[in-house]
Amino acid sequence: MANMNGWAGKILRVDLTNGRVRTEDTARYVPKYIGGKGIATRIAWEELKPGVKAYDPENPLMFMTGPFAGTLAPTSGRGIVCAVSPRAYPLEWFTYSGTGGLWAPELKYAGFDGVVIKGNSEKPVYLWIHDGKAEIRDAEKLWGLGAFSTQTRIKAEQGDQTQVLCIGPAGENRVVYATIQHRLSNASGNAGFGAVMGAKKLKAIAIRGTGGVKVADPDEFISACTEVADLIKAGPTWAVIGTPPGPDTVSCTHACPVQCCTMMRKDDPTKLEVGSGTRNMMKHCVDPMYSWGWERTEYPTKYIKEQYTGDIFTRPTKAFGEEIGSELQVIGEGLGMSGWNYVNNYCWISACVDNGITELNGHKLEPDNPEFWRDLLYKIAYRKGIGDILADSLVRACERLDLPDILKKHAHWQEPMWGFASHRLGRAAESQPSPIWIYTMCHWITDSRDPLQSHHQSSWAEYWFPPHHGAGSPDTEFSKVKATFARAFGTGEVIEPGFGHIKEKTRAAAYLGNRANLKDSLLVCDWCFPRLLSGFMSKEELKAARDYYGDLDAETKMFVPLTGLNMSTADLVKAGERVRNLDRALHVRNYNRNREMDSTAEWIFEYPEKSDGSKLDSAMFNKIVDNFYEARGWDKKTGWPTRAKLEALDLGDVADELASIGRLA
C-alpha cells in the first residue's frame, strides 16, 4: 500500500510496441486533477500530439479510476476509459467513456489508479495486472472469442475473482462502436474504444489485487458514506419516488446501494438463458431495446404534428419481445458492440425503406424482421458485405453509399454531433422541455461526444416538471422545483420554462458541466450524483418536503475524510472546471475546436422540440452560445479559453502553450 489516502499512488504505463512496463506516481497529478477523466486529460494534454488517430500506436488508451474507486463511497465501482475515438466525426478525437462493474476497485487493490497503454502489439496479447506488477501475455488462443468466453478462459487461468475487461470480434475488426466488455453487461460503449483495443491487438486486461485503499479518517468516512447512501436511497435523480432494491436485481457497480433500472435481473434463470450462457441482463435503457423497442424515438409526435412541416421523421424502434430481444442483445454483447447501434440503424434503415431504398449493395433491408438483425449483427462485427459499411457508423456509411440527400441528412439526425448517437438532446431521441434542453444543448455543442452520459443530472430535471409528453411527475410541485434550484443557484429562474433568463440558465449549465467533470474524475455514478434533486421513498415524504434539494456537498463529505485533504465543495467544483477547461484547451490545440465547429449542429435545434414545440432561430442559438461562453470564461468570437480563465484555474502553462500557437483569447 502506498502512502496516500484514497489514491493507490501509482499509475501503470505500458508500451505494447516494445513490451515495456513502468510506473509513475499519481501524486504528480493529484489532487489538482482528482483522478479519472482529470488525470487522463492531463496526460493527453502532455503527451497526445495533434494528428494522432484512433488506431495509431501513439494513441494512449487510458483506463482510469478515482479516489473513490474500491471504497465504501456509494457507487464506487465506476471507472472511465479515455483515448482518441474512431467513432468521433468528422475528426477522430480524444474523448471519454465510463463503465461500472468491479474492475476499477480491483485495479486499486492491485496498487494502481490507472493504466496508460500506448503502442500496438504485433500479436494478440492480454495485460495481466496483479499486485503492483504487470505482464504482457500471449492471447493468440483468445483472439476471435466472444466477450463472455474470453472472460471465462482468463478466469480459468488466473482465478475466479480476477476482473476482466475484454473485446469481442467487433473490437478485433475495428467496428467504430465496438465496446470494451466487463462481467455480464458492463461496457465502455459508445466511444468505440473496443476498436482501439483491437488495433492495439490487446484482447483483454485481467486484474487481481490484494491491497486496499487507505482511509484518512475511517470513522468519519464510514459515517459520511452512510449519510450519502441514505441521501441517494431513492436511486437515480429521475426517481422522484424511489423503491428499495428488489430481490431480483443486481447493481451494475461496486458498492451501489440503490435500485435503478440499469440493473441486471436475476429472476427466472431459464427465461433468458440464451446463446453464450448468460441469463441476466441490464434491464433498461440501451440494452433491452430489441425486446421492448424505444417508443420515444418517434418524431414528430401527435403533440406537435399540426405545426410541424419538416422533412425528417424518426419512429419507435421495433419491439421483438423478450425471447428474441434477449437473444439479439446477448449476441451483440458477445460480439462486443454498443446497443445504441440498433436505435440508429433501425431508424435510418426504416427511413431508407420509406424513401424507396429497399436494398443496400444487394443486401435486402427488412428492419422489422428479427432475422435481418440476427444476420446484420454478425455482418457488422465481422465486417462482411453491408456490415463492413455500417461498421463505420451511419454518417460515414453515407459518404460511401450513393443515396438521396434526405437519407444523408437523416444519418446526421441519428448521429447529430461528433458522430455520436442522439441522446437526450431534446430532439430525435427524447423529449426535453425548455429550458432543460438548453442545458443539454450547451453540453452537446461544446463536448467531444454525446455528453449526456455525464450530464443526466441536467436532463433529468424534466422528471420533476409537471407532466408533459414522455416524462414529468403528477406528484411534484413546480414551485418546490424552483425553490430547489434557487437554493443551488441563487435564483429559481434558471429552471423557468421558455427562453428568458438565458444568462442564468447558461451559468447553471456551466456549473452542472463542472460537476459532471468532477464526477467523472472522482468517480461516482452519473445517475445518482450530484444530488441537486433529492428523491423520496413515498408520496407522503415528497409532499411533506419543503423543497426537493438533496445535497450538493455529498461528494465533499466523503472526499475529505477519505483523502485527509481539507478541500471544500468549491475547491472540488473548481477542479471539475479545471478538467473541463483542460479538455477544451486540448481540443482547441489538437483539433482546432472553435465556435464555428461548435455551431455546426445548429440546424438540429431548428426542429421543434417534441413536448412543447419550442425551437431556435439563429439569433437565439447565438445568444445562448454567447452566454454559455461567457459563463465558461471562453472568448465569444472564437470559443477559445481566455488566459484569465486558465490562470484562475492554475492552468497558466496551458495558456502559454495555446498562446504559442495563436489560439488563446
Add this chain to the structure above:
Amino acid sequence: MSEQKKVTRREFVRDFAVITGGAAVGAGLSKEALAEVQVVKEIAKCGMVVHDPDLCRGCKICEVACSAYHDGACSSYLSRIHVAANDLDLVFSGLVCSQCDSPSCYFACPKKDQALCIDKETGARYINQDECGGCGKCAAACPLPEAPIWFKTVKGKEVAFKCDLCRGRAAGPICVELCPRKALRFEERRG
C-alpha cells in the same frame, strides 16, 4: 447423553457450513476436537453473521465497510467477510466465521486466550493481532470447507484475521448494518 450432545454439535457445525460455505463438511470432528467439546460448556455461546446467498447481490459493501472499520483501508482482501461474486452466473456466496459453539480455532491456537480469544461481553471468537504469530493452526483446525480466517502482514509480521463481530461497536457488526439488501443478519445463539 454425552454421545447425543456430540452429534448435535456436529450437526450444528455442519448446518452453518451449509449456510456459509455452500457445501457440507465431509468428515466429522476429530477425536481431539471431540474431547475439547467437554470444555465447550465453559465457553460462552456467541451469535454469528449469517449470509443469505439468495438475497446477496454482490455489491461488496460489507467487505469495504468491514475493512474500513477494522483496518482503516477499504479492501475486499482485508475484509473479514468475503463475497465470492461469480460475475457471469450471478451467484454470490458469502464466507464469514460461524463463531462455533465449539471453536476449533480457539483450541488449536498455541497461544489460546492471548492470540485467539473469546470476548467476555459478546462471546466473539477473535484474534488479538499483537499476540498472533501467524502459525495458521486456527485456520487448519476450522471445520468449514474453506476457513474464514485469512492472513496478512502487519509490521513485518504474519498475522491471522477473522470476523470478531465488530466487538466494541455499539451498533453490532457493521456489515449487517450497512448491507443494502438485508442479505446479512446477526443471529443470536444462547444457552
